[in-house]
Amino acid sequence: MLKVNGVGYTLPDGRVLFSDVELGLVPGDAIAIEGPSGTGKSTLLAVLGGLLEPRDGRVLNESTREAPFAWVLQSLNGLTARSVLANACLLGVLDGESLGEVRKRAMSLLTELGLDRHCDKRAKQLSGGELQRLAVARALASTRPVILADEPTNQLDRDNARRVMRLLFESAAVDQRIVIVVTHDRDALPPECRVVTLTASGLMDRPWI
Amino acid sequence: MTDPPKARVGVRASRAAREALANIAARVGLSVAVTAAFVGFLGSCFVTEANAVVDARVYAARLAAQGYSILRVSVSQDSPEGLKGADCLGLAKVEGVQAQLWMSKAEDAHWFAIGGPPVPIRRTGGDILGFLSATNPDGVSHWSGAPILLDVSSDLATGKRQSFPVHLVQGASGRAVGRDAVLAFPTSLTMLGGGFEGNALLVSDLPAPNSSAESQSVESCSLVVREDERLKAKNAVSLVFSASRGYSVQWVMLNADALDPPRSRFETRPTRWLWLVGAIVFLAFWSLYLRLRRSEYAVYAVSGLGVTKLSILVSTEFLTLVTVGLLYGSPILGIGVYRAHLGWSEVNVGMASAGRYFVASLLACLALNVFASMQCRSATLDALKDR
Numbered sequence: 001m002l003k004v005n006g007v008g009y010t011l012p013d014g015r016v017l018f019s020d021v022e023l024g025l026v027p028g029d030a031i032a033i034e035g036p037s038g039t040g041k042s043t044l045l046a047v048l049g050g051l052l053e054p055r056d057g058r059v060l061n062e063s064t065r066e067a068p069f070a071w072v073l074q075s076l077n078g079l080t081a082r083s084v085l086a087n088a089c090l091l092g093v094l095d096g097e098s099l100g101e102v103r104k105r106a107m108s109l110l111t112e113l114g115l116d117r118h119c120d121k122r123a124k125q126l127s128g129g130e131l132q133r134l135a136v137a138r139a140l141a142s143t144r145p146v147i148l149a150d151e152p153t154n155q156l157d158r159d160n161a162r163r164v165m166r167l168l169f170e171s172a173a174v175d176q177r178i179v180i181v182v183t184h185d186r187d188a189l190p191p192e193c194r195v196v197t198l199t200a201s202g203l204m205d206r207p208w209i
Numbered sequence: 210m211t212d213p214p215k216a217r218v219g220v221r222a223s224r225a226a227r228e229a230l231a232n233i234a235a236r237v238g239l240s241v242a243v244t245a246a247f248v249g250f251l252g253s254c255f256v257t258e259a260n261a262v263v264d265a266r267v268y269a270a271r272l273a274a275q276g277y278s279i280l281r282v283s284v285s286q287d288s289p290e291g292l293k294g295a296d297c298l299g300l301a302k303v304e305g306v307q308a309q310l311w312m313s314k315a316e317d318a319h320w321f322a323i324g325g326p327p328v329p330i331r332r333t334g335g336d337i338l339g340f341l342s343a344t345n346p347d348g349v350s351h352w353s354g355a356p357i358l359l360d361v362s363s364d365l366a367t368g369k370r371q372s373f374p375v376h377l378v379q380g381a382s383g384r385a386v387g388r389d390a391v392l393a394f395p396t397s398l399t400m401l402g403g404g405f406e407g408n409a410l411l412v413s414d415l416p417a418p419n420s421s422a423e424s425q426s427v428e429s430c431s432l433v434v435r436e437d438e439r440l441k442a443k444n445a446v447s448l449v450f451s452a453s454r455g456y457s458v459q460w461v462m463l464n465a466d467a468l469d470p471p472r473s474r475f476e477t478r479p480t481r482w483l484w485l486v487g488a489i490v491f492l493a494f495w496s497l498y499l500r501l502r503r504s505e506y507a508v509y510a511v512s513g514l515g516v517t518k519l520s521i522l523v524s525t526e527f528l529t530l531v532t533v534g535l536l537y538g539s540p541i542l543g544i545g546v547y548r549a550h551l552g553w554s555e556v557n558v559g560m561a562s563a564g565r566y567f568v569a570s571l572l573a574c575l576a577l578n579v580f581a582s583m584q585c586r587s588a589t590l591d592a593l594k595d596r
Contacts, residue, residue: 086231
């Protein structure tokens with residue numbers, strides 16, 4: 001379970017980015033965080049993932065893993081010199097899972113994301129959009145209980161963006177994990193997914209229109 | 210704040226190390242470059258320092274073969290103390306002094322003519338002749354007189370002729386003073402070093418009175434000193450002709466720096482710091498490598514590797530490259546040592562320098578690895594947009 005109580009973040013110049021963020025997620029939950037640029041969506045994600053300390057409040061993560069988070073970041077898309085398959089298997093390998101199972105899951109995801117023909121290529125040979133899909137495959141191929149994705153579709157075309165979002169949100173239910181996606185791309189979100197908007201005074205639930 | 214749950218299972222160090230090996234294999238070109246740089250600097254330290262020993266040994270042998278050094282005593286013009294020919298003769302008693310030579314002042318020069326314009330020739334004295342005879346027997350074999358006259362214009366006598374007549378003249382006017390010519394023999398004084406690059410004319414008779422030669426003021430006094438007694442001799446001479454009284458006691462040779470004792474020269478060689486230069490340059494090279502790999506290490510950082518595990522990963526990459534370098538470099542170095550017939554002392558000094566480079570590079574790079582691992586967090590945050 002991931003519990004966020006009254007979390008706030010103030011920038012070094014004293015400006016309050018957001019405050020009083022309340023959130024409670026259990027395995028199987030998936031949310032999309034949206035909001036105008038500069039409201040602190042990525043910062044909130046960093047706070048949730050433990051990369052930044054909140055100025056106020058607390059984040060409680062009840063996972064028993066030392067490394068519970070699978071990140072999908074915009075610019076850190078992979079180990080460029082390693083193969084696409086090795087990149088997709090990275091988290092599973094680091095977590096000590098059976099290589100055979102990790103490869104199987106990774107291959108399945110790479111196929112689903114249209115990267116199966118690039119398996120043996122080096123990651124640096126992929127385009128920006130392909131690297132972004134690879135980052136998503138790496139996160140999904142792991143068994144980590146929380147996936148944190150920062151704008152995972154900003155370099156993707158409409159079809160691929162929808163496919164990526166669908167896989168991410170399905171993964172919450174299928175793999176029983178928490179998925180948090182920061183995005184501006186509302187069109188790519190699956191119908192009936194939970195969307196919250198970050199404002200300076202906290203998160204607001206917004207029904208899907 | 211974020212609460213860390215208890216008893217968590219994390220990424221094992223061995224997995225981080227395995228990733229490091231996979232990364233090395235994936236970046237063969239970069240890996241080879243780092244390895245070559247490390248071993249290259251190590252080999253350079255070894256070879257340069259081993260060569261320094263060889264050079265020092267050759268230099269010592271050259272000095273030993275030469276067998277003597279020249280110590281010159283002179284007095285400054287404004288000093289109330291004087292320097293007389295007799296003072297120079299007295300220095301013959303100093304231990305290590307093999308011969309001595311004094312030379313009169315320029316204003317006391319005689320003018321001689323040898324079928325051309327007159328040239329100034331100065332009076333000299335001392336027992337240098339015996340030394341010259343020993344080192345250049347042909348040059349002085351025909352000479353039988355007492356004093357020696359030095360040619361300070363240096364191009365007068367070429368040494369091609371065994372002897373020739375010279376006439377004493379009146380100053381620069383060239384008017385003859387004596388009726389008969391005196392016989393002169395040229396001999397090279399180059400061996401005496403700075404100021405003596407010309408030839409000496411050894412003349413059979415001297416027009417000026419000989420008896421007062423030792424009591425006249427002289428410009429300088431050159432002492433031929435045995436190599437093994439050179440420091441002792443200089444100390445003894447410096448004690449008598451102290452700098453506080455306006456005297457100057459200096460070694461003179463064509464290459465003045467060659468008068469350092471071989472050991473002191475070896476110990477002050479600039480290349481003794483090569484290991485430090487090598488370590489600094491390699492550290493810069495390694496920091497470039499880390500900079501190049503920064504985004505990949507950041508991927509590991511967000512994948513659950515903390516500072517410790519990330520340090521293990523980076524350090525495993527470093528140590529593997531270094532080990533591979535040593536495995537390939539050592540036999541090459543060994544063959545080089547064997548083929549160059551290097552002795553134990555050369556190998557020892559070379560190894561000391563290479564060892565210092567190795568340890569310094571190792572410690573500095575490992576420290577840099579930890580620092581770089583700590584910086585990965587900021588690289589991760591940089592990757593987040595809109596913060």
